[in-house]
Amino acid sequence: MRADTARPHLSAAFLATQDDPYPAYAQLRARGPLSRAELGQWLVTGHSVVSTLLRDNRLESRMPAEYTRLTLGDGPGAEFLDRIVLTRTPPDHTRxxxxxxRALGTPVVRRLTGHIGAAADTLLDPALQRGRLDVVTDLAVPLPVGVVCDLIGIPIPDRPEVLTRVVSLAKVFDAANLTPGDLHDINAALPWLHDYLAELLSRRREQPGGPTLAGMYWEESATDRLAIADFADNMLFLFHAGFETTMGLVSNGVAALLAHPEQLRRLRADPALVPSAVEEFLRYDAPIQNVIRVAREPVEVAGVKIRAGRTVLLLLGAANRDAAVFDDAERLDVGRDPNPHLGFGGGLHHCLGTALARLMSVVVFERLVGAVEILGPAGPPVRRRHASLRSYDQLPLLVRAR
Known part of the structure; x- marks a missing residue:
């Protein structure tokens, strides 16, 4: 079994923040499925190995307590990470x-199609009237925020302040770039959000049931009911994940079409390709570039022994361009079939919001293809810099109604 000490020491966070990380990913794949990274971590790049490890129960999502204390201290931010579904194991994870x-399953989500379409039209109409659309701030953030608020049961007047606090909380998922000010924002946002959601639950106690998660909470038996802290933190995680994934999927997809106008023309000629185009956007420029796992016990991968306690970065963005799996993997192909991408991860912690993110993105691209004429950029795009999430902060376009 080889030690592989000659491989370069790299940072997954550095790769994810580049304007174009894909040439570097290609170089890593050419060296083999594993590469050494900073601080004794391992980077995994090949599609087959990444897919296998996503489903390997010897790897877990919960980071060691020492790492959490080092990055977040002992305050509310660290407690939040300990309670969310992303880091829990069965049976807590299962519950x-x-x-x-119950609120994000495919049957429920499909019933939202008309509602999401109407919400997208409401957001697009003012942009078409003024001839300018920022894909992120005018569409890809407010659409999922509104939909997730509806699912949780957050009243419309409360949403701006709740969103502001959730944006502060979201910094907890970018530990590599945390500043003392960020940590202060996280630890100030969480108590406010906990109090808010506890009050929201209290108001719904006399009217249990209904389509919202706040209403469903009181339908559970006393034995099965989640602790209020568990409910609050997982609703906040759902809120964050709901708009983060859709923001990245929509903004990255629009940017890809702008860079490949022939594929945009193809979609306009055949709008039935929109669902497969959404899958291709997930492959071609994944909104989740990497996920982190910790080995609970020794794991052998491609002839390399990963010791217990080591962290493993599964590079979804690299796996999705693996030529061993995808023909002409560097090419955007909105009709690609089959397309076994790993854009939403896999295994026990496969993204809970998959069906919702897919539906919102299909609705958005159906409208951008059918109702909107993109005339060109209205200013420079601003790429977001994040250790694992890939999207834009701004993507301004000149538009008109078709």
Missing amino acids: LRRFIG
């Missing part, structure tokens, strides 16, 4: 996933 899945 949380079952509860959230």
Whole structure:
């Protein structure tokens, strides 16, 4: 079994923040499925190995307590990470996933199609009237925020302040770039959000049931009911994940079409390709570039022994361009079939919001293809810099109604 000490020391966070990380990913794949990274971590790039490790129960999502204390201290931010479904293991993970899945399962989500379409039209109409659309701030953020607020049961007047606090909380998922000010924002936002959601639950106690998660909470038996802190933190995680994934999928997809106008023309000629185009955007420029796992016990991968306690970065963005799996992998192909991408991860912690993110993105691209004429950029795009999430902060376009 080889030690592989000759491989370069790299940072997954550095790769994810580049304007174009894909040439570097290609170089890593050419060296083999594993590469050494900073601080004794391992980077995994090949599609087959990444897919296998996503489903390997010897790897877990919960980071060691020492790492959490080092980056977040002992305050509310660290407690939040300990309670969310992303870091829990069965049976707690199973209970949380079952509860959230009641509102995010495919049958429920499909019934939202008309509602999401009307919301997208409401957001697009002012942009078409003024001839300018920022894909992120005018569409890809407010659409999922509104939909997730509806699912949780957050009243419309409360949403701006709740969103402001959730944006502060979201910094907890970018530990590599945290500043003391960020940590202060996280630890100030969480108590406010906990109090808000506890009050929201209290108001719904006399009217249990209904389509919202706040209403569903009181339908559970006393034995099965989640602790209020578990409910609050997982609703906040759902809120964050709901708009983050859709923001990246939509903004990255629009940017890809702008860089490949022939594919945009193809979609306009055949709008039935929109669902497969959404899958291709997930492959071609994944909104989730990497996920982190910790080895609970020794794991052998491609002839390399990963010791217990080591962290493993599964590079979804690299796996999705693996030529061993995808023909002409560097090319955007909105009709690609088959397309076994790993854009939403996999295994026990497969993204809970998959069906919702897909539906919102299909609705958005159906409208951008059918109702909107993109005339060109209205200013420079601003790429977001994040250790694992890939999207834009701004993507301004000149538009008109078709």
